[in-house]
Amino acid sequence: MSTQTTxxxxxxxxxxxxxxxxxxxxxxxxxxxxxxxxxLGYIRDAACKRFGRNPKQxxxxxxxxxxxxxxxxxxxxxxxxxxxxxLLGADPAERNIAAAKQHAEQSGLSVDYRVTSAEALADAxxxxxxxxxxxxxxxxxxxxxxxxxxxxxxxPGGLMIAATINRTLKSFALAIVGAEYVLxxxxxxxxxxxxxxxxxxxxxxxxxxxxxxxxxxxxxxNLMADRWELSSDMDVxxxxxxxxx
Amino acid sequence: xxxxxxxxxxxxxxxxxxxxxxxLRQGLGNSFRIVVADPAFAADARPDLRxxxxxxxxxxxxxxxGAWDAVADQAQPxxxxxxxxxxxxHAVRPVFLTFAxxxxxxxxxxxxxxxxxxxxxxxxxxRAQGIDLRATAVSGFENDTSRISVSLRDGGVMSASLxxxxxxxxxxxxxxxxxxxxxxNYGQSAIVTTVAHERAHNGRAEEHFLPGGPFAILPLxxxxxxxxxxxxxxxxxxxxxARIVALPDxxxxxxxxxxxxxxxxxxxxxxxxxxxxxxxFIARSFVAERIALAGDAAHVIHPIAGQGLNMGLRxxxxxxxxxxxxxxxxxxxxxxxxxxxxxxxxxxxxxxxxAATDGLNRLFSNESDVLRLMRDVGLGLxxxxxxxxxxxxxxxxxxxxxxxxxxxxEAL
Numbered sequence: 001m002s003t004q005t006t007x008x009x010x011x012x013x014x015x016x017x018x019x020x021x022x023x024x025x026x027x028x029x030x031x032x033x034x035x036x037x038x039x040l041g042y043i044r045d046a047a048c049k050r051f052g053r054n055p056k057q058x059x060x061x062x063x064x065x066x067x068x069x070x071x072x073x074x075x076x077x078x079x080x081x082x083x084x085x086x087l088l089g090a091d092p093a094e095r096n097i098a099a100a101k102q103h104a105e106q107s108g109l110s111v112d113y114r115v116t117s118a119e120a121l122a123d124a125x126x127x128x129x130x131x132x133x134x135x136x137x138x139x140x141x142x143x144x145x146x147x148x149x150x151x152x153x154x155x156p157g158g159l160m161i162a163a164t165i166n167r168t169l170k171s172f173a174l175a176i177v178g179a180e181y182v183l184x185x186x187x188x189x190x191x192x193x194x195x196x197x198x199x200x201x202x203x204x205x206x207x208x209x210x211x212x213x214x215x216x217x218x219x220x221x222n223l224m225a226d227r228w229e230l231s232s233d234m235d236v237x238x239x240x241x242x243x244x245x
Numbered sequence: 246x247x248x249x250x251x252x253x254x255x256x257x258x259x260x261x262x263x264x265x266x267x268x269l270r271q272g273l274g275n276s277f278r279i280v281v282a283d284p285a286f287a288a289d290a291r292p293d294l295r296x297x298x299x300x301x302x303x304x305x306x307x308x309x310x311g312a313w314d315a316v317a318d319q320a321q322p323x324x325x326x327x328x329x330x331x332x333x334x335h336a337v338r339p340v341f342l343t344f345a346x347x348x349x350x351x352x353x354x355x356x357x358x359x360x361x362x363x364x365x366x367x368x369x370x371x372r373a374q375g376i377d378l379r380a381t382a383v384s385g386f387e388n389d390t391s392r393i394s395v396s397l398r399d400g401g402v403m404s405a406s407l408x409x410x411x412x413x414x415x416x417x418x419x420x421x422x423x424x425x426x427x428x429x430n431y432g433q434s435a436i437v438t439t440v441a442h443e444r445a446h447n448g449r450a451e452e453h454f455l456p457g458g459p460f461a462i463l464p465l466x467x468x469x470x471x472x473x474x475x476x477x478x479x480x481x482x483x484x485x486x487a488r489i490v491a492l493p494d495x496x497x498x499x500x501x502x503x504x505x506x507x508x509x510x511x512x513x514x515x516x517x518x519x520x521x522x523x524x525x526f527i528a529r530s531f532v533a534e535r536i537a538l539a540g541d542a543a544h545v546i547h548p549i550a551g552q553g554l555n556m557g558l559r560x561x562x563x564x565x566x567x568x569x570x571x572x573x574x575x576x577x578x579x580x581x582x583x584x585x586x587x588x589x590x591x592x593x594x595x596x597x598x599x600a601a602t603d604g605l606n607r608l609f610s611n612e613s614d615v616l617r618l619m620r621d622v623g624l625g626l627x628x629x630x631x632x633x634x635x636x637x638x639x640x641x642x643x644x645x646x647x648x649x650x651x652x653x654x655e656a657l
Contacts, residue, residue, distance in 0.1 A: 020390075025582040033582050040574040056573060058276055079575030106391045107577070226589070 022073025261540030428526025443510025
């Protein structure tokens with residue numbers, strides 16, 4: 001047996017451990033799994049409304065081409081692919097993409113995962129019915145530029161959906177002190193408060209990029225039900241919907 | 246044999262299993278593959294002799310699933326209900342509680358129906374909907390990360406996202422999943438049989454708290470060939486129940502008459518009689534890796550309030566809603582996140598109902614005169630307070646708490 005094979009096996013083992021970490025609903029990514037249904041529901045309903053689909057149908061997103069920027073281990077990509085969409089999952093971290101690929105194969109789903117960036121995809125002239133920037137805006141260096149490049153990739157008639165965290169005192173208390181220090185939902189240092197983006201800033205960036213923002217929605221954690229819900233309160237987590245004419 | 250694919254495999258084709266299959270088919274369509282495995286689907290299976298009280302909410306669910314119309318004319322509405330508390334030798338049983346049996350105008354709080362025709366109607370509807378019913382049992386299963394591999398006794402192997410254990414109180418799936426139960430036997434058994442009687446019952450259900458335990462006369466639909474009939478649930482200690490069931494017909498008749506009384510005229514036991522040991526147990530968990538328990542597999546409670554089947558259907562309605570919501574979001578329906586929502590929804594409610602029925606039974610299966618006085622005052626008070634009474638009726642009809650859509654009569 002060649003040395004090459006051994007190295008591959010070690011790599012596979014490492015990525016499968018990482019995939020397990022991403023996909024364990026009780027593990028490190030628990031908060032993301034809890035958050036997933038509410039953002040999936042928002043994306044599905046917005047897409048069904050825009051493209052005239054029935055959200056009760058199991059293949060409600062059939063044939064729609066969707067880009068998920070910052071896809072991580074594929075927690076958002078897989079469900080959307082299961083609903084019939086054609087997914088491109090992009091993440092700059094090679095290990096995330098390897099883990100995501102491995103998990104999609106286990107799930108029997110086809111997702112086009114690539115180690116790449118929004119800029120590179122935009123440069124290549126890629127076009128999508130829906131571009132998703134979920135929980136990534138607060139991590140990018142230049143929000144305006146990032147949104148502009150994302151918007152470029154939206155087909156006429158298509159959608160861009162962004163989810164992020166507002167820059168308020170409440171978000172400092174909840175998303176940083178609460179989530180990272182008290183509840184330990186997230187590793188410390190996951191977020192820097194000064195990089196958080198207000199709805200106005202995000203919406204202006206979208207409008208300047210040729211998108212019409214047609215909906216904004218807060219997402220809050222319901223302690224009693226232990227689940228995230230849509231809300232009019234946008235002080236911490238929120239989502240914005242942009243449409244291209 | 247090669248492995249077949251399914252989304253959900255349901256072990257057990259009783260009320261719970263079939264209602265779940267129908268709800269999932271209705272909510273998710275033909276592309277969502279459902280297999281129900283139960284040896285009782287074989288033509289030669291032994292029929293179920295029992296009858297059940299279908300609460301208003303459960304009836305709405307059967308209606309929504311399209312299985313009620315076929316049996317509606319075999320279902321007897323319970324139009325009112327009397328509860329008495331008496332010693333056997335009392336000539337007149339004081340009535341402490343009466344319920345006029347409507348949750349809303351024109352909506353009886355429950356219907357009595359024999360299990361066999363209802364189950365057959367559910368199975369027919371499932372077949373008509375193209376659901377894959379197999380006359381075999383689930384013999385085992387094995388988890389891998391993204392699927393559960395379910396072996397059938399006929400040699401088939403299914404690879405599924407989720408295995409639902411709806412295989413009854415002695416659930417093999419629950420046992421094999423290593424889910425323990427807590428609970429106890431009451432040392433009481435219920436003698437179940439059908440009684441023909443001379444006079445019409447007029448839709449009245451009777452519950453007599455006799456020293457041996459509750460003695461319930463539940464009205465069945467009468468017809469030209471069968472005449473007036475009621476289903477009987479007669480509680481005694483295990484030993485006494487075994488003795489009574491084994492009595493020759495004439496002596497059984499004598500024992501029956503002492504308790505039944507003659508208010509419905511001449512009576513005659515009809516059909517076989519059987520004693521079912523009573524217990525209360527609740528599974529320590531309603532879910533395991535890619536497994537969900539529903540119905541009797543998850544809990545068995547004392548039949549004193551007639552809530553066993555209705556609780557099972559609550560499980561089904563909640564589980565169906567959880568699965569349908571998840572599938573429409575593209576989520577893996579067998580993932581622990583999805584199953585946790587079901588568990589959180591049902592387990593507390595079940596424990597509460599278990600405790601309530603257990604308390605009722607302990608309160609009423611006791612000869613102490615002090616207790617008798619207390620409960621009679623209690624029942625009398627309930628009888629005089631319309632708000633409390635209407636709460637009990639709504640509770641018995643399954644319409645309190647966070648009610649799943651199907652039980653509100655809404656499609657998923």
